[in-house]
Amino acid sequence: MCSGIGVRYRFRDEFELKLTEKRVAPDEIESEASGAVYMNEDTLTDGASSDRTRNWNDDDADHDQPRSTGLRPALTWKNTDSWKRFLLRYFSDNIAPEMVLIDDSHNGWRHLILPLAWMDELVMKAVLAVSAFHLSGKTDGYAPCQGLANSSELYSEAIHELQNRKNLDQYDHQTKRRVILSIIVLLVAVMVTGCSDFPILFHLLQSALDTIGGEDELGPDELSEFALRQIHKMRVYAAPFISQQAGVYTILSQAPHSFDCLYYSSRFHPEKQCTIDLIASLRQQAYDIYLQRVMLNQTPGNELSSADVVRKFRASLESFPKGFPGDHSLVWASFIAASESYTPDNQQFFEQFLLRQYHRNGFGNILKGLELLKRIWARDVNWPALLPEPQVFIM
Template sequence: MVATDSGSNSQSRGCFQCSKRRIVCDRGEPTCFKCQKKGIECSGSGRFRFSPGLATRGRLKGCTIPIPDVDPQSVYQEASNTPRPIRWKDDRIRVNKKQKPRNSGKEPNRNGLAVEGGSVIRGTDHAQSMSAGSRDIVSGSAQVVVSHALYNDDQPSVMEMAVGQWIAPVDHRTRESFDYFARYVAPVMVVLDISNGYRDIILPMAFEDSLLQQAVAVVAAQHLGSRHPSCRAATESSRSAIISRLRRDSLLGSPDLVFNSSTWATLIVLLVGETVTGSSEYSHLLRTLLTLAQNMKSVGNTELRDFLTKQTDMFAFLGQPLLNENLGAERLRNPVDPSVWMASRVNADSHHHRTLSLVKQVFSKGAQIYLQRATTNQSSWLVLEELRQLLCQMSPTEPGAHGFVWSCFIAAADSVDPEHRAFFSEYLKGVYSRTKFDNIPKALDALPAIWDLQGSAKWTENLPRLSPILIM
């Protein structure tokens, strides 16, 4: 990716495609109308253009840039730790127009990449750097590299910074899906969005894993599909293709194709999609996830294993009581602290501690209500009232209130008092107005059938039939 301009004037010029066609861009986002009408891919008004795979200028013109075939880890290992000397604009020695600029010592290697001072540079970047005063800025994880094309070898270095590891580029649709997932889905899947493993671990992992990348894109489209029903058919087809691939890998007989961190993470992301859509097929994915987690031998990344294990425990705790009364009662007899589902070493302030304390108490009350109904088939009016008073301490639209959905549904299902039924139902509606997860309205639709069973049968025993959705 090469920035064609910098400063405030770059946005006013519109997209690169309109500039190349010498027409005025309407600067539409994410795609301008003129590119859309022409049927070509628009780079957007940020003035960033993406190489088609061939260098178009300079000495490397026509050379292939084999980015998809280059292993990022191998390129990172090839890069020299020796910093390159750079010069800022104000310090650059002026070159006489009749005098040719000095050779900067860059030579193309076998892969069509330019090598300068032991560091690997892509061909298009090299071609752009041949113009005087051009800069390439590459942002990594807390690392920035600023390079000048023309500098005097005899001058001392001004800045010394190493080249950070890069990740393979993705198309604009995938970038949009990742951004949507990070903004609207990931925050709802953690109690507190101060350390989010879906955003900090799953998304970077998805850049290098095609199956996980597809799963993230599908879940983002599923959440968007609640407001745009026309997208649902294509989204369901993509979801089915992922599940078919997982099933095909499991039938090949090689354990390495199944018991790996990629499959583990993909199943968790697909289960997130089941909560987004309120699908009745979540039970198969949950059983597969629990079986895989029990048979996983090792995951090299400790942080990744810690996150995947905690998310698996969360899905088991919240999902099993909805699948089977006996499994649910066995799971809920063990006290749970929702804070264990959060990432390790999280710095929480006083407000976060208040939210965590409320979530812990609310989960405890919800488990108590479920166990009371499953073991004795008796109402828990006092516990329901205590839970109502706890929920009154936090608005349903406040960050963190989405952690009350499971307990709120359990309480609504067990309620006999019309005031309790109305309160818990309205609270769930308030949470839905913020999260837009379709499992909530589907759970609300199942409540009348559950209330009709009261007095004749235990709703905990009939819950898998009456509300076969993952509520969390």
């Protein structure tokens, strides 16, 4: 769904990337920016509430427009097309909950990203593309807004907008940060579709961070802290699907930062600390499984070692009741443990777990992950070497 004609992007002269996209004729692209007012998003950090983006209705009453704390949106709720309002609400209800451990009023995918989308066309287009892709996947390509919102065209528009801002070092801090956040949202799009644009978007994110002088330059406010939590988590999860070298280096050097999202949730839910600790333990076990397989260069014939680590992981996972809150956050960890599984019983166990997650969230990357697992189980090879081949972001 992301394939098409290649377009080149760069944030620095020495770094050039190629993203696949579907060309859209200029007269087919709706100009949403006319009359838009782009305001300072610093207001987002002053106690922004998720009430701004939840419980939206279909009518055009003024009270349905997301509230803000002294912040004027670029596009008003009342004057926005109904299909856009539908997709924004869809993102709030169906995408945002899947991107956090615990869905609550502190979910930045809802109370930070969605208000930012009202201020910036790039973020808006990225959010709309994610929702349209997800909805299209759930309805076999048919969507209630079909004819007005084509998922591939929305994705293409977001890529075009990225191209318009390719000279990132010429922009102010807020624009740079919005570009980085939009790439993070587009990485969710390739999770939803299982699209092979993942490595390019991931490198594009790193290029943008390098251009602004590193992640420390994002700033200390809530919006930047949200971005950093997502970057730290995605960076570690993505690395093994880039290369074995990247996987080993990133896990060894960056893995502690990938727990930031868990620590953030525990601040607001101390009553769930035991569950959060067990989820953290499972993630760490998965890191260890990957490192052991790559660094020790073990062969699949070493059944005892493989059986031990998989048995420990499975026992920890089975200590949770089926469908426990937070199990959707273990897709990556379970995929790694499944890759190390060599008995039909363990393979079936992890396949069923991942299928449950797919039926819950409808993310196409899980199906692509299951296809990859079947290849791994069928071949007598060192499985970490196979992870980068499909160019899919499994998280």
